[in-house]
Amino acid sequence: MNAPLRSHAVPAATAALDLAVVIPIKDEAGTLDELTRRILAVCAEHSLPLREVILVDDGSTDGSWAEIERLAAERPKLRGLRLRRNFGKATALDLGIREAQAAVVVTMDADLQDDPAELPRFMAEIATGLDVVSGWKQIRHDPAHKTLPSRLFNLVTAKVSGVPLHDFNCGFKAYRREVFTDIRLYGELHRFVPLLAHGLGFEVGELVVTHHPRRHGKSKYGLQRLLRGAVDLLTVLTITRYDQRPGHLFGGAGVAIGAAGALILFYLFCLKVFAGELIGHRPLLQLAILLVIVGVQTVLFGMLAELINARTRPVESGNLIRARTGGPGE
Secondary structure, three states: OEOOOOOOOOOHHHHHOOEEEEEEEOOOOOOHHHHHHHHHHHHHHOOOOEEEEEEEEEOOOOOHHHHHHHHHHHOOOEEEEEEOOOOOHHHHHHHHHHHOOOOEEEEOOOOOOEOHHHHHHHHHHHHOOOOEEEEEOOOOOOOHHHHHHHHHHHHHHHHHHOOOOOOOOOOOEEEEHHHHHOOOOOOOHHHHHHHHHHHOOOOEEEEEOOEOOOOOOOOOOOHHHHHHHHHHHHHHHHHHHHOOOHHHHHHHHHHHHHHHHHHHHHHHHHHHHHOOOOOOOOHHHHHHHHHHHHHHHHHHHHHHHHHHHHHHOOOOHHHOOOOOOOOOOO
16 A cells, blocks of 8 residues: 655646546535635645536535535536435435546545645645545544544454555545546445455555544434445445456355255264164254255356356456557657
């Protein structure tokens, strides 16, 4: 993993990478004016090639859309998109990212806890060759009932995934546009884009970012989202580890289940043959038979998954790196 702390200077290579900032919005009307003004000011101050700021209204009910329309009319680089109802942060981000045309896409929250002054540092990290730069809110200004579950979630995710990031929940991230060629966001998968990108072979790094206390609105993060995130973590692990070999996942599980059933049957066989005990009335016999049947079915399911995978899953285009070729005579 990339070292998180580097110089604030923006390499000259950044000039070749234009930038789009995508911001999902749910009831954040009070922050949008200041947030967009600060983004534009930072980009102008550091000569960042900002192409657009895309504000995605995810079913707000507080007048956020009216504020987006007003700001977009006043500031040419602002663009507003609106979902007809609340579809969730992942859907809003996916929509904004698909609409963005820049080489680099930065996502950030609209609550002013993410500092636009970090944009030059994100661009500097991308310019070094990284494909994904994930923010790390090393010092957080949130109540304990928010930070403790988040820290537990981050610790578990890093351990089971093998990707040693400190803060998967941070919405402040930078991506090269091609990362999303083969990644689509839904559910809570926006938290796991670094894992998905790492699984596709992209270079992932981390950057310590400043985190400010919330001044407007209220946090949307709670126990329900934590539980949904845990389920999505299982989805991501399945996708990243077994997408090209589903037979190993289902076959391994099937063999383990069937083997457990076979061992129980062998134990019962020994009781019957060597001890003369009756086994026909034992619930353990029914359990053993069930385990063997389920094990065989799971192995067959894995074989079917392999057949489907072989016919429908070419190597993702995001995994393809093409060599640069010179012109005639070079």
